[in-house]
Amino acid sequence: MAVPLREVIGDVIRDARTSQGRTLREVSHSARVSLGYLSEVERGRKEASSELLSAICTALDVPLSRVLTDAGEKMASQERIATLTAVPHESGAPIDVNTKVVIPHPVAMAVA
Template sequence: MGEVRQLRQTPTVEPLWRDVLGAQLRLLRTRRHRTITTTARRAGISAQYLSEVERGRKDPSSEIVAAIAGALDSTVAEITDLTTRELRRATAQQARAEQLLELRSTAHRSATSIRGPVALAA
């Protein structure tokens, strides 16, 4: 008879603040029809640095976030609110996905206990 293996569950990883912040800044910038170059110039930072912030590669200081927000005719409070809402949405979505996986796993365990041991593919 084959070996019974547990299905591996990937550990929960919350989205990083800098990733979500960067995505929200990019979204706001594109909705306002601004280029990276124009926005960076208005914020007093390089276009390269702004690009890295938007891609979540850099964790900007509050001063930089304030400068970018100002360049986008926004506020730190608005940027923070948008980022927090997206983090909550992503976390809730991830929790729902994990609950679904747990339900499937429980159903699978129940089915295997009824039928007896079954070898599971890795």
């Protein structure tokens, strides 16, 4: 199953911030975004608008195109891994090995 884009973008933003040794507070102040909201974006809980992403990138002095390119490369890598770990089904379609199947317990039927 593909990781949501918002989570991948959040990872890229967090990586950029931490590689600069900056805190959430510093970046949120520079970007004029609440600390809580920036934290939610980094954790992939909130989908940031293009304007918000631009403000965060400006605060980090990282081009938005670099964040999007890095996110695209991470997603492509994850998709390649998912394709390699998929088990082919007899129909030819791959089955994701991470898919969980729940088989319910049989229920005794009353006979009237």
